[in-house]
Amino acid sequence: MCAYVLVAEDDEMQAELIRRSLLLEGHTAGVVHDGRSALDEVRRGRPDLIVLDLMLPVIDGYGVCRALRQDDDIPILMLTARSTEDDVLLGLELGADDYMTKPYSPRELMARIRTVLRRSRRQGTGRAASPVVRAAGLAVDPERHEVHCDGSPVECTPGEYEILLAMASEPGRVFSRRQLLQCTRGIDRASTERAVDAHIMNLRRKIEPDPRRPVRLLTVFGVGYKLNGERL
Known part of the structure; x- marks a missing residue:
């Protein structure tokens, strides 16, 4: 799975280490050292993924x-x-798909990159066509990797998409945070289950008429979340 990965890291030694690791994985890599350059390169070069340091000059990673x-x-x-x-x-609430805290191992970073790329490219792989999953006014298309809500397209990050696909496939089922975490990140690493709450909050902003009073993506207190199984 060759990809063009943009590395936005102000530490030049760290950036070079990541770049070399990406090349060894068979990817191509671009490197920038500030947030403004990162935005310019994303719009010019259309990378498949960006590795984004938070502590960037000019515009920080959150920006x-x-x-x-x-x-x-x-x-x-x-x-x-x-x-x-x-x-x-906060990073997840802004729409990041994954995160790593420093210090980290280049090997684990490459594994995370493979996982995020795999999630974002689950279309056009020659598999048999999967039916569109419909529930609670949502249509989730596994082949086109698209989501529609009441007929209107919904832009989702890969993590948000995986949550919706899992829940729409079993409307009415209550998913624990841990189960949803496995959908979005896998079970091979330690992570906070509260990260799921950030994805849920983002999804509610996108699919609920009033995110403060959700009717589609419901909280089951003390357990987790479920997608409304009733016809809306």
């Missing part, structure tokens, strides 16, 4: 993520030296 999510669904893997849960959740 880059916020700007990209206004009109782009490029997968974003955040790198941060801030290890508090609130910092991580």
Whole structure:
């Protein structure tokens, strides 16, 4: 799975280490050292994924993520030296697909990149066509990797898409945070289950008439979440 990956990292040694690791994986890589250059390169070079450091000069990683999510669904893997849960959740709320805290191993970073790319490319692989999944006014198309709500397209990050596909496939079923975490990130790494809450909050903004009073994506207190199984 060869991809063009943009590395936005102000530490030149770290950026070069990531670039070399990507080349060894068979990818091509671009490197920028500030947030403004990252936005310019995304719009010029159309990378398949961006590895985004939060502590960038000019525009920080949060600002880059916020700007990209206004009109782009490029997968974003955040790198941060801030290890508090609130910092991580803020990145996810802005639309990041995954994150890693520093220090990290290049081997694990490459594994995460493979996972995010795989999620974002589950179409056009020659598999038998999968039926569109419909529930609660949503239509989730596994082949085209598209989501529609009441007939209107919904832009989802790969993680948000995986949550909706899982829940729409079994409307009315209650999913725990851990189960949804497995849908979006796999079970091979430690992570906070509260990260799922950030994805749910983003999805409610996109599919609910009033995100403060959800009728589609419901909370089951003390357990997790479910997609409304009733006809809306």
